[in-house]
Amino acid sequence: MSITFFRRLSGIVSRLILGVSLWFTAPAAFAAYGLNFQKPVTPIGHKLLELHNLILIICVVIFVIVFGFMFYSIFAHRKSRGHKAAQFHENTTLEVVWTVIPFVILVSMALPSTATLIEMDDTSKSDLTVKITGYQWKWKYDYPDHDFGYFSSLSTPRDQIENKATKGEHYLLQVDNPIVLPVGKKVRLLVTANDVIHSWWVPQLGTKKDAIPGFINEIWTRIDEPGIYRGQCAELCGKDHGYMPIVVTAVSAEDFTKWVAAQKDKAAADSAGGAKTWSKDDLMEKGKKVYATTCAACHGANGEGVGPFPKMIGSKIANGPLADHMNIVMHGKAGTAMQAFAAQLSDTDLAAVVTFERNGFGNKAGDTVQPSQVKALRK
Secondary structure (H helix, E strand, O other): OHHHHHOOOOOOOOHHHHHHHHHHHHHHHHHHOOOOOOOOHHHHHHHHHHHHHHHHHHHHHHHHHHHHHHHHHHHOOOOOOOOOOOOOOHHHHHHHHHHHHHHHHHHHHHHHHHHHHOOOHHOOOOOOEEEEEEEEHHHEEOOOOEEEEEEEEOOOOOHHOOOOOOOOOOOOEEOOOOEEEEOOOOEEEEEOOOOOOEEEEEHHOEEEEOOEEOOOOOEEEOOOEEEEEEEEEEEOOOOOHHOEEEEEEOOOOHHHHHHHHHHHHHHHHHHOOOOOOOHHHHHHHHHHHHHHHHHHHHHHHOOOOOOOOOOOOEEEEOOOOOHHHHHHHHHHHOOOOOOOOOOOOOOHHHHHHHHHHHHHHHOOOOOOOHHHHHHHHHO
16 A cells, blocks of 8 residues: 555656756746746846746755655554554754754755845946836836936726727737837836835846835846837835836847937927927817826726716816916825826926816816916926
């Protein structure tokens, strides 16, 4: 009976070791089946996967040995077969063995873990620096080396979120302005937040760092392959926490240079737009887009309000004095979820969204706001 049991146990152990070995040696294949990490594309990502698999193997081996002996002892030495429990005390050899073995196991796990953690924090000799700031519920990416920055917001259509349309392939993982990074370059990421704690997490890059107001955390990445990599805020940061995705676009060094030039041209155009006089139709068109990415989550895509948040339809603010409307949009309202958008939106965007709110959703304030008026209020 005991020989048969050992043969069965040996077969189970062999299959477990074979499966774990395949997992360790072919992570990409297993990732395709959803049984492992997403395919890593950075040095740190590869090391994290290897570390995970190494510790998993150790845990599986310990599990098999400990529970194997336990189940065998319960089965082969049960009371119904006449066995009696042995009594032994103060066995120095046994005490040493069950102290040394766990110590050796812990050291074998701690050494590679510590080496990986130290490497993750080494942001020296970076080729590029990007500052990442978390907002409810968007990200801002600043490129101090190139003197420009922009916001990145969820772009999944509201109809999909409200189950009025079929959900797309990248549901809740689409943004209007992804962060763009060059392939093969060490990028230093400075992570902070403007309001509450967020967490910048992209699994394939092996990067995850908390964004804390008043603090700047550091992490780095070097992407090996061009492509699009998606992540999310990994911190419970409030209502619509799941609506602030991250999209990283990795491009060649040449394409990155071209993209930087295009961003600078766009920033110059936006600055010029803040100095011109806009027509009401142009303000309404732009304001509709700004409202969809900035205001719709709380006030509703059609201005109907969401939960406790007020409606834009017939709003006293949108139909009241322009100065009051401008003040609450730019500076927020203390004690509520209404944020201050003066630092988040440009003069043109603020002028457009206020104009849209005062003339859309059946509101008939009739007036318009020009970027120059917003600029004057900032002083």
